[in-house]
Amino acid sequence: MPNNRINMRKMRDILRLRFETGxxxxxxxxxxxxxxxxxxxxxxxxxxxxxxxHLL
Incomplete structure (x- = not known):
């Protein structure tokens, strides 16, 4: 099964969920x-x- 890339929008969402909401x-x-x-x-x-x- 091929690996799908994570787009930049999803990366931003992951960072937001991790750092802003904990x-x-x-x-x-x-x-x-x-x-x-x-x-x-x-x-x-x-x-x-x-x-x-903040950089993303």
């Missing part, structure tokens, strides 16, 4: 129909390169 990875995955592992990896990568929610 949702857990599980709650975000239920809202965005994305696996918790994908959310964890994405947030870890964005943190490693220094991207904050």
């Amino acid at each position: 949702f857990s990875f599980r709650q975000i995955s239920q809202c965005g129909d994305i696996s918790t592992g994908t959310i964890q990896k994405m947030l870890k990568r964005l943190d490693a390169i220094g991207v904050t929610r």
